[in-house]
Amino acid sequence: MYGDLGLKLVQHAKRTQSLPQLPPYQSDIVRSVTREVRDLDRDVTEILEPFNGHFDPAEEPATACSLLVHHLCMRRNKRCLLAYHRVRVEAIEEMCWSGSDLLEQVQASQNKVAEGGAGIGSAEGSGASSLSPEEEEYARQYGDLLAAYKGQWTDIDLTGSLEPPRDLFIDVRVLKDAGEIQTEYGAITLTKNSQFFVRQGDVERLIAQGFLQKLN
Amino acid sequence: MSYYDIDAILTDAQKVPCTFEITIPGLGYLEGNSNIDIKQGTRVELPLWLAEMLGVSQRLGTEQNVISLDLPPALAPRVQNALKANPCTVDLRSLASHYYSLGERILGLLEEDELVDILSETFKKRAAEIADHAHNPQGVISSGGEFLKGLDENERQLFKTAHESAKAIRAFLSDRSSGKK
Amino acid sequence: MNNNNHSASGPLTPAEVAFLCEAQSVTIIPRQRLDGLDLIGGYIPPFHPPQRTTIPLWLALLLKRQRRCNIVPPPWLSAPNIERILKTETENQNLFCPDLPYRWLETAELLLEGCPDDLGGDDGELRVLLRGLREVRQGKVREGLGKLEATYLQMNNLGLLEITEVRGFAKGVVDGLRKIGASTGVGLVLGWMMMISRWGWCFISMVFWTG
Numbered sequence: 001m002y003g004d005l006g007l008k009l010v011q012h013a014k015r016t017q018s019l020p021q022l023p024p025y026q027s028d029i030v031r032s033v034t035r036e037v038r039d040l041d042r043d044v045t046e047i048l049e050p051f052n053g054h055f056d057p058a059e060e061p062a063t064a065c066s067l068l069v070h071h072l073c074m075r076r077n078k079r080c081l082l083a084y085h086r087v088r089v090e091a092i093e094e095m096c097w098s099g100s101d102l103l104e105q106v107q108a109s110q111n112k113v114a115e116g117g118a119g120i121g122s123a124e125g126s127g128a129s130s131l132s133p134e135e136e137e138y139a140r141q142y143g144d145l146l147a148a149y150k151g152q153w154t155d156i157d158l159t160g161s162l163e164p165p166r167d168l169f170i171d172v173r174v175l176k177d178a179g180e181i182q183t184e185y186g187a188i189t190l191t192k193n194s195q196f197f198v199r200q201g202d203v204e205r206l207i208a209q210g211f212l213q214k215l216n
Numbered sequence: 217m218s219y220y221d222i223d224a225i226l227t228d229a230q231k232v233p234c235t236f237e238i239t240i241p242g243l244g245y246l247e248g249n250s251n252i253d254i255k256q257g258t259r260v261e262l263p264l265w266l267a268e269m270l271g272v273s274q275r276l277g278t279e280q281n282v283i284s285l286d287l288p289p290a291l292a293p294r295v296q297n298a299l300k301a302n303p304c305t306v307d308l309r310s311l312a313s314h315y316y317s318l319g320e321r322i323l324g325l326l327e328e329d330e331l332v333d334i335l336s337e338t339f340k341k342r343a344a345e346i347a348d349h350a351h352n353p354q355g356v357i358s359s360g361g362e363f364l365k366g367l368d369e370n371e372r373q374l375f376k377t378a379h380e381s382a383k384a385i386r387a388f389l390s391d392r393s394s395g396k397k
Numbered sequence: 398m399n400n401n402n403h404s405a406s407g408p409l410t411p412a413e414v415a416f417l418c419e420a421q422s423v424t425i426i427p428r429q430r431l432d433g434l435d436l437i438g439g440y441i442p443p444f445h446p447p448q449r450t451t452i453p454l455w456l457a458l459l460l461k462r463q464r465r466c467n468i469v470p471p472p473w474l475s476a477p478n479i480e481r482i483l484k485t486e487t488e489n490q491n492l493f494c495p496d497l498p499y500r501w502l503e504t505a506e507l508l509l510e511g512c513p514d515d516l517g518g519d520d521g522e523l524r525v526l527l528r529g530l531r532e533v534r535q536g537k538v539r540e541g542l543g544k545l546e547a548t549y550l551q552m553n554n555l556g557l558l559e560i561t562e563v564r565g566f567a568k569g570v571v572d573g574l575r576k577i578g579a580s581t582g583v584g585l586v587l588g589w590m591m592m593i594s595r596w597g598w599c600f601i602s603m604v605f606w607t608g
Contacts, residue, residue: 011226013222047242066240079225083222336578340574343569348539378565385562388412
C-alpha cells in the first residue's frame with residue numbers, strides 16, 4: 001500500500017537515532033518513495049483529465065474522495081522523506097560539532113573508491129561511505145561554515161567540551177603519536193605512551209579525537 | 217507534535233479498522249487489489265494518517281460518510297478491562313508500539329469518555345512501577361524483564377530518562393566520595 | 398546519536414550542578430599571605446593569615462589542594478546536626494526537613510572530597526549520616542512521584558541535585574498525563590473543521606492541494 005515504503009524510511013530513521021554512527025543512506029528506498037509520489041501525481045492528472053479543468057467535488061464526491069486519498073498519500077510520503085533526511089542531517093551536524101573525524105572518514109571512503117571501487121559493498125558500518133554524495137557535500141560545507149564561524153574567536157573554542165572542568169590541568173597519556181602542539185607554556189611533542197600534565201583546554205580536541213586519554 | 221518528529225510519524229502509521237460507507241473508484245489498492253473500486257461496506261485497516269482525514273466526514277453528520285471508524289483491537293473493551301484490573305501486567309508494546317499516542321488520537325475521533333480515565337490511571341500506575349525499576353539497578357535484570365519489555369515507546373523513553381539520571385547521580389557521588397586521586 | 402555527556406539543552410547534569418555549587422561563598426582560614434585578586438566574578442581581598450575571609454568555593458578548594466588554606470565548614474555540615482536532621486526526616490514521612498540548604502548534597506560532596514580533614518574530625522561518620530539522609534529523602538521522592546498528577550507536583554525543600562535527579566522523569570509523566578487528558582480536546586479541532594464542511598470536499602481538497 002502507498003506510504004509503506006515511506007514508513008520503512010522512518011523506521012530506519014528511528015533506529016538511526018539510537019546508533020552511534022550513521023547507517024548507510026537508503027538510496028533505493030528513497031528513490032522508490034519519490035517514484036511513488038510521481039506515480040500518484042500522474043494518476044491524479046489522469047483522473048482529472050476528463051473534467052477539462054471544471055471538476056466540481058460536490059457533484060462527484062466519490063472521485064473527490066479518491067483524489068483526496070491520492071493527495072494524502074503524497075503528503076505522507078513527503079513527510080517521511082523530509083523526516084528521514086532531517087534525522088541524518090542533524091546527525092551530520094552533531095558530528096561536525098563534536099569534532100568526530102567525519103571528513104577524514106569521507107576521505108578514506110573516497111580513497112577506497114579510487115582504489116577500484118572495492119569498498120562500496122563493504123561500506124556498512126564504516127560510518128563514512130554511508131553518506132550519500134549529497135550528504136558528503138553537506139558535511140563538507142557545513143564543516144567549512146562552522147570553521148569560519150569559529151574562526152571569529154581565537155581565544156575560545158566554540159566546539160569545546162561543555163562539561164564543566166573539575167581541574168584546569170590534567171594528566172594525559174598519549175595513545176597515538178600526535179606530533180607537536182603549541183601551548184601557553186611552550187611546545188610539547190606528543191609521542192605514543194608518554195604522559196603529560198597539561199592544561200585541559202589545550203588538549204580537549206585531541207582527547208575527543210582519541211589521540212590522548214585523560215588519566216585520573 | 218512536530219512535523220519532523222519521528223515518533224509522531226510512527227504514531228500516524230498505526231492502523232484503525234474502518235468501514236467504507238460509499239463506493240469509491242480506483243481505491244481498491246487500500247485492500248490490496250490494485251485498480252478496482254472499493255465497495256461500500258468494505259472493512260479495511262487504514263493507518264491513522266489516512267483514517268483520520270477520511271473519518272472527519274463521519275462527524276459531519278452529512279448523509280455521505282466516507283468511512284466509519286471502530287476502536288482498534290489495542291483499545292478494545294477486553295483490553296480496557298485488563299488495564300482496569302491490573303495495568304502493570306498488560307504488554308502494551310505488543311498491542312501498539314506507540315500505545316498512548318494511539319489512544320490519544322482515537323479519543324480525538326471517537327467518544328470514549330471512560331477511556332481517558334483508564335489510560336491516565338494506567339499510565340500513572342505504570343510510571344510509578346517504571347520509576348522503581350529505573351532506580352534499582354538489580355531490578356532491571358531480575359524481576360522487571362517481562363514488564364519492561366512490554367513498555368510502549370513513551371514509557372520506554374521515561375524509563376531511559378529515569379534510569380540515566382539515576383545512573384549519572386550515582387556515578388557522580390561515588391566518583392566524588394572515592395575520588396582520591 | 399548524542400554521545401556527549403554535556404547537556405546543551407535539557408536538564409542539568411550532576412557535573413553542572415556541582416559547578417554551579419562552586420560559585421557559593423565559603424569561609425576559609427588562609428595559611429599564606431596573598432595579594433588581592435581581581436577576578437571576573439569579583440574582587441578577592443588580600444589574605445592576612447590567620448584572619449578568616451570569605452571566598453568562592455571553587456577558589457577555596459583550589460587553595461586547599463595547594464595547602465594554602467583551611468576551609469571552615471558551613472554550620473549545618475556537622476555530624477550532630479546531620480544526625481538531628483536525619484532523625485526529623487525519619488520521624489516525619491511527609492516532610493523534607495527545611496533546615497538543609499538548597500545545595501546541601503553537592504556542597505557536602507565537594508567538601509568531603511576536597512577537605513575531609515577540615516570537617517571536625519570524623520568525616521567517616523558524617524559520610525554515613527549523609528548517605529542515610531539521602532536514602533530517606535530518596536524514598537520520599539519516589540513515594541511522591543507515584544502520586545503525580547497532570548497539573549502539579551509539590552515537594553518543598555528538595556535540593557538542586559535531588560531535583561536534577563527526578564526532573565526528567567517527573568516532566569515525562571506530567572507531560573504524558575497532560576496529553577492523555579487533553580486528547581478529548583482534539584475533537585474540538587475536528588469539530589471546527591466540521592463547521593466549515595458546508596464547503597465539503599472542496600475545502601478539504603483545496604487545503605491539501607495547496608498544502
